[in-house]
Amino acid sequence: MAKIKSLADLKNLRDNMKSGIDLRERGDHPDALPQVKVGMATSGIASGAKEIMNFMIDELDKRGIPAVVTQTGDMGYCYAEPTIEVKLPGQDPVVFGYVNQAKADEIIEKYIKNGELVDGILPVNFRSVNE
Amino acid sequence: MAKIKYHILCCGGTGCHASKSDVIMSRFNEVINEKGLTSDAKVVATGCFGFCEQGPIVKILPDNTFYTRVTPEDVEEIINEHIIKGRKVTRLLYTDPAKNEHIEDSKHMNFYKKQIRIALRNCGFIDPENINEYIAREGYEALSKVLGEMTPQQAIEEVKLSGLRGRGGGGFPTGLKWEFASKYQADQKYVVCNADEGDPGAFMDRSILEGDPHSVLEAMEICGYCIGATKGLIYIRAEYPLAIHRLKVAIKQAREVGLLGKDILGTGFDFDVELRYGAGAFVCGEETALIHSMEGHRGEPTVKPPFPAESGYLKKPSNVNNVETFANIPVIFNKGANWFNKIGTERSKGTKVFALAGKINNVGLIEVPMGTTLREVIYEIGGGIKGGKKFKAVQTGGPSGGCLTEKHLDVPIEYDTLIAAGSMMGSGGMIVMDEDNCMVSVAKFYLEFTVEESCGKCTPCRIGNKRLHEILDKITKGHGTMEDLDKLKNLSQVIKDTALCGLGQTSPNPVLSTIDNFWDEYVEHVTVKKCRAGVCTSMLKFVIDPEVCIGCTLCARNCPVNAITGERKSPHQINQDICIKCGTCKEKCKFGAISIK
Numbered sequence: 095m096a097k098i099k100s101l102a103d104l105k106n107l108r109d110n111m112k113s114g115i116d117l118r119e120r121g122d123h124p125d126a127l128p129q130v131k132v133g134m135a136t137s138g139i140a141s142g143a144k145e146i147m148n149f150m151i152d153e154l155d156k157r158g159i160p161a162v163v164t165q166t167g168d169m170g171y172c173y174a175e176p177t178i179e180v181k182l183p184g185q186d187p188v189v190f191g192y193v194n195q196a197k198a199d200e201i202i203e204k205y206i207k208n209g210e211l212v213d214g215i216l217p218v219n220f221r222s223v224n225e
Numbered sequence: 226m227a228k229i230k231y232h233i234l235c236c237g238g239t240g241c242h243a244s245k246s247d248v249i250m251s252r253f254n255e256v257i258n259e260k261g262l263t264s265d266a267k268v269v270a271t272g273c274f275g276f277c278e279q280g281p282i283v284k285i286l287p288d289n290t291f292y293t294r295v296t297p298e299d300v301e302e303i304i305n306e307h308i309i310k311g312r313k314v315t316r317l318l319y320t321d322p323a324k325n326e327h328i329e330d331s332k333h334m335n336f337y338k339k340q341i342r343i344a345l346r347n348c349g350f351i352d353p354e355n356i357n358e359y360i361a362r363e364g365y366e367a368l369s370k371v372l373g374e375m376t377p378q379q380a381i382e383e384v385k386l387s388g389l390r391g392r393g394g395g396g397f398p399t400g401l402k403w404e405f406a407s408k409y410q411a412d413q414k415y416v417v418c419n420a421d422e423g424d425p426g427a428f429m430d431r432s433i434l435e436g437d438p439h440s441v442l443e444a445m446e447i448c449g450y451c452i453g454a455t456k457g458l459i460y461i462r463a464e465y466p467l468a469i470h471r472l473k474v475a476i477k478q479a480r481e482v483g484l485l486g487k488d489i490l491g492t493g494f495d496f497d498v499e500l501r502y503g504a505g506a507f508v509c510g511e512e513t514a515l516i517h518s519m520e521g522h523r524g525e526p527t528v529k530p531p532f533p534a535e536s537g538y539l540k541k542p543s544n545v546n547n548v549e550t551f552a553n554i555p556v557i558f559n560k561g562a563n564w565f566n567k568i569g570t571e572r573s574k575g576t577k578v579f580a581l582a583g584k585i586n587n588v589g590l591i592e593v594p595m596g597t598t599l600r601e602v603i604y605e606i607g608g609g610i611k612g613g614k615k616f617k618a619v620q621t622g623g624p625s626g627g628c629l630t631e632k633h634l635d636v637p638i639e640y641d642t643l644i645a646a647g648s649m650m651g652s653g654g655m656i657v658m659d660e661d662n663c664m665v666s667v668a669k670f671y672l673e674f675t676v677e678e679s680c681g682k683c684t685p686c687r688i689g690n691k692r693l694h695e696i697l698d699k700i701t702k703g704h705g706t707m708e709d710l711d712k713l714k715n716l717s718q719v720i721k722d723t724a725l726c727g728l729g730q731t732s733p734n735p736v737l738s739t740i741d742n743f744w745d746e747y748v749e750h751v752t753v754k755k756c757r758a759g760v761c762t763s764m765l766k767f768v769i770d771p772e773v774c775i776g777c778t779l780c781a782r783n784c785p786v787n788a789i790t791g792e793r794k795s796p797h798q799i800n801q802d803i804c805i806k807c808g809t810c811k812e813k814c815k816f817g818a819i820s821i822k
């Protein structure tokens with residue numbers, strides 16, 4: 095292990111190590127961050143939900159937006175798979191359907207970053223399965 | 226490469242370790258490898274989550290799913306369902322005892338809702354055997370701040386301002402203690418960490434050392450800088466092998482990166498830490514006895530003054546603090562004394578860790594802000610009394626503390642209020658009792674402990690406690706008198722006033738507090754020879770209800786001492802002089818004719 099010889103060394107190391115536990119830090123106070131849930135039931139996986147999840151995680155990270163991305167089971171909108179649910183802090187969750195990469199990109203840029211709604215919102219007629 | 230999506234946190238504390246958490250962890254790694262998920266999920270061994278009752282615990286982040294009582298056989302299902310398909314394994318989720326519902330994530334568990342984690346901040350969150358994870362959580366930044374930006378006096382002022390008081394039992398202001406130690410001049414001074422933790426049922430300090438050893442090392446270094454010491458010693462009981470292992474790993478890693486040793490962080494400050502092992506005598510937790518034991522002498526207390534700050538280890542100025550006290554220190558510097566002193570109450574700042582045990586639904590390790598009431602701890606965090614029974618008392622402060630009752634439930638937990646109520650904070654044991662606990666027997670239990678653990682150096686403790694125990698024993702056997710109750714009170718007072726060290730001075734507390742709060746129960750034992758909880762068996766009387774008995778003779782045939790007589794088909798009787806209260810007859814009777822009076 096390299097020696098830590100100064101406060102600057104320590105801070106560097108901390109910043110490098112932070113990403114290793116970032117996921118845990120965010121999970122520890124999820125309500126303060128945008129939470130993205132990707133529907134990953136069998137039908138979701140078949141329709142490309144896994145790729146969308148990877149895309150969301152990578153892109154949010156690249157664009158420096160801290161968020162909690164998790165997968166969830168069937169959201170009850172099989173017809174519109176892949177679906178993602180986004181819950182911004184202090185707001186009710188919103189579900190988007192037929193999400194492809196372009197849509198995901200739009201969701202990040204418009205909804206997650208600025209809170210602007212985008213097309214493709216599904217009517218939420220019941221509480222999410224995870225509540 | 227795709228980013229890791231899940232962290233699977235496995236508890237590696239002693240409790241969960243005992244129930245195979247290591248096997249579970251290697252199984253997770255196996256399955257993850259088999260299924261090619263190494264870039265999706267990562268397994269992390271952590272310290273205790275506090276929820277030991279339901280261990281082994283596996284927590285999945287970022288969604289905070291909390292799986293309880295996990296077995297190696299469950300691992301594949303968790304991976305298949307949760308990690309691959311995103312569906313929680315419902316049968317393993319924590320079940321709320323009050324509502325009998327599965328709770329999906331730990332943020333919604335009452336057990337965690339009222340807790341604030343300062344001393345336990347990293348326990349169950351980081352891998353304690355990886356210094357980098359500690360550093361990622363601002364580890365050693367407090368140290369660098371103190372070394373780089375503060376004089377020892379300024380740092381001591383900060384600790385004083387925080388209002389932190391010792392968590393080892395006495396509650397002495399930590400900053401003040403450091404100031405005393407800093408004032409004495411010597412060629413060598415020592416920082417001592419008291420990890421003896423001798424209270425029966427206590428495991429707060431063990432969990433901190435197992436879950437976050439670096440926080441204690443960092444704090445000892447800060448203390449060393451403040452008082453002018455370059456050597457640290459941790460006195461830990463040899464019965465804590467896992468904590469010792471984690472400390473050794475932590476010390477090794479800190480030395481490797483230069484956070485222990487010479488010229489730390491290029492500031493010219495030297496500090497190193499060594500371990501010293503105790504054999505587990507309760508009295509060795511007392512600071513003077515601890516120091517003698519470290520020096521290789523008998524672990525016996527000596528009269529204070531001189532206090533360790535003046536003449537401690539090898540007669541050099543030494544500062545002794547408890548593990549949990551130290552664990553608070555880095556946070557005080559990272560967040561500021563003025564952040565810390567907003568938590569808690571006027572005279573007790575910050576939080577306190579308790580080991581919650583006894584007749585309570587959620588047994589485990591908790592950390593609550595000072596000022597939380599006993600009711601909140603027992604009913605909200607603890608989930609109430611097991612089996613829907615009635616609450617009777619809560620014991621705090623271990624063998625030096627006392628029992629508090631229903632009327633104390635709304636007392637805020639603070640050093641001074643607990644003393645005023647007849648108990649004390651102690652190091653953090655909290656044992657909940659229900660209607661099936663006999664309070665005379667409880668007092669006897671603690672006295673047994675003290676008699677066993679007294680070092681025998683001074684007479685009041687050696688002989689006095691033995692007499693107290695004899696009297697209590699006599700009462701529980703049904704031979705006590707009202708005079709005995711007076712004797713208990715007087716003798717207790719004498720011991721308190723004359724014993725040499727804290728052990729003897731506080732040992733009568735369990736007796737006095739139960740006499741105060743459960744006087745009726747004592748009187749019942751000595752006058753009508755009755756134990757309402759049914760614990761003192763020699764006082765029980767088995768009687769046959771002649772109205773219900775049909776004379777089947779079953780009990781008479783099963784009684785091991787032939788105490789039961791009676792004609793076939795007519796009511797039987799038990800001869801009380803012969804009966805040995807074994808309870809066999811009551812068990813055997815199919816008609817419920819036998820009861821305990």
Ligand SMILES: Cc1cc2nc3c(=O)[nH]c(=O)nc-3n(C[C@H](O)[C@H](O)[C@H](O)COP(=O)(O)O)c2cc1C
Pocket residue numbers: 390391392393394395396397419420421422423424507508509510511512513545546547548550551652726727728
């Ligand atoms: C009989 C007896 C046992 C004690 N056991 C412990 C112990 O196990 N751990 C501990 O930290 N302090 C224990 N103490 C208190 C220590 O003497 C000392 O006050 C404490 O370690 C100081 O640290 P603090 O100011 O951080 O609490 C005990 C005291 C007595 C009288």
Ligand code: SF4
Pocket residue numbers: 508526678679680681682683684686687724725726727728729730
């Ligand atoms: S009070 Fe008890 S433990 Fe303490 S010195 Fe006296 S005999 Fe020893």
Ligand code: SF4
Pocket residue numbers: 769773774775776777778779780781796797813814815816817818819
């Ligand atoms: S077993 Fe019950 S019913 Fe039978 S003789 Fe004994 S007390 Fe009576």
